[in-house]
Amino acid sequence: MTVIVTDTGFGPDTWTAGYGGDTALDLPSDTDPVQLVERLAAQVQMIRIAFPSFADGRGFTIARQLRLSGYKGHIRAYGHVIADQYAMARRSGFDDVEISEELAARQPEAQWLARANWQQNDYQARMRGGSPAAA
Amino acid sequence: MYKYNDFDTAFVTERNAQFRAQVERRIDGSLTEDEFKPLRLMNGLYLQLHAYMLRVAVPYGSLNSAQMNTLALLAEKWDKGYGHFTTRQNIQYNWPKLSDVPDMLDALAEVGMHAIQTSGNTIRNVTSDHFAGAAADELEDPRPVAELIRQWSTDHPEFQFMGRKFKIAVGAATKDRAVLKAHDLAVRIVKNDAGETGYQILVGGGLGRTPMIGKVINDFLPRADLLPYIESVVSVWNQIGRRDNKYKARIKITVHEHGIDDIRARVDARFALIRPTFTGADQDLLAEIKTHFVAPIFRSGGIETYDVAYKADPVFRAWADTNLAEHRHADHAIVTISIKKHGATPGDASAEQMRVMADLAAKFGYDELRISHEQNVILPHVHKSDLPAMHAQLKEHGLGTANIGLISDIIACPGMDYCALATARAIPVAEQIATRFDELKLEHDIGNLQIKISGCINACGHHHVAHIGILGLDRAGVENYQITLGGDATWSAAIGERAGPGFAYDEIVPAVERIVGTYLEIRDNADETFLETFRRVGMAPFKAALYPEAIKKVA
């Protein structure tokens, strides 16, 4: 079991369709967002982007490129994402973060909720007249 | 000088609170050491050989007296009474305790300073021309653009966990004083043929183990396109830059492997997506930032005291000849205070010296100071009539050394004395070279000569772009120093050429002496600088002087 982190804290996974069908994509962190956008089918509603290590920040660029290219579906960060990266993930266009129970135990809900104020103190929003980078 | 608004203050306060919590969460095990590492690095805290080191940002090298006084306070209260000015116009404290760091950051925040993104795989503190706002040869003050970039890059959500660090510099003068061509990305404020101001953008410069000169990716960028363009470059690199080998991760390698044309095409495509997200708020912000950088109202008045002292006092005259630069107002001067006293650690200043410089800036310098990448401190605006009084006070505090641009004005990285990556000592070599040439009383005769020393292949001491570069290596457990000649850190940038086999620790100073002796012998006249002579005659005569045995063997 994994834990889904949103602005309101920890919750269960409500995406039940899995990643095998044609409505969801499960992507590695070295995905080329340019090629991805060119081939993206209209029925895709969920894109999960892997963070094999929290130090691999390519996922932030992929999510942001998806948003800039007009993708309106769900984007999820999956794997080794730490609480300190929650605001970055949200600002880059992710809707939520999927972490292991082990990580959720080590970094409990309060540590993630501390970053739920990601819309505040955001230089990018100032640069762009109010909207976060990916909007 | 930029003054924090409510937003900046709230941001830094929140950030410091987050870091305080991160330190606690490291201690309680919420964060592993691996996870804590990039978090402390992006807050300026680095682990050295013996202790933590805190690197405080001095954005584009500009600060006021209150900020300099706070730097002195940090040195005294939480360190060993001194700080070290770096080649990125920052200041480092070598001995802070981890538990004190949050308090140090809070003290900095009170004067509008921070240590954010001075380390780690982030966009680093943006650097600029240390004569900005005062130089006679600049198109405009580059600091508002640098400040805009500082704000844009601060906590940018996409760029906090990149493959490697990313360094940006901004310049706006005819002369390049910011080593633009050795940066991951350089912004040059230029005018086009139609008389419009815009930006020339260079990418892929860098030193380190694979030195590269930056290449032009965009020759003329309209002003409103700057942030989206830089963002496109960093975004493309964050995606395609190599993450399999940290020595191949910098954008210079990406540019080298893909070619500048391929990178340009990718950047242009990304720019088309990113540009529409900027709707002008950034330009309003830039206009607002510019109001913080209006030049002071320069006082007028005679400069007789200066003329009298210049004629009468040879010590003052020597200092004025080397340490003053032309100001855009003829009755003012740009003063470079040497932090390179002969025999002392280049770039180290005591708390007392920092306070003296802060006081002088408040009294004579319109409250402005700058840190140069050459590790000196600059008072950018001083009326010439105040110079004799100022010089007298500088002398009293070991700050009167007259050696700017001379052989003892050496850049040296921390090397084996502090750095965990070092393969050799750098600071003692600098100290010995400076002491030796001071004894010889030759340095004013030698004239402009830049020596830069790195304690390992990472090249933090910029040795590749030195007229005489020294790289300290480890050869089977013994220090060995390689010499390069003919490097250039300005707009005519060049990577120095290796002279030949390295020298032992006790041979390096005599080797430098032989190089300099050769130069003095073969220069056309006293006005031909070392670099000019090298460019005219090439490596051969210097090689002959460095390796006389090899010549004998051939003969």
Ligand code: SF4
């Ligand atoms: S050049 Fe090497 S020794 Fe010097 S500071 Fe950089 S990493 Fe350390």
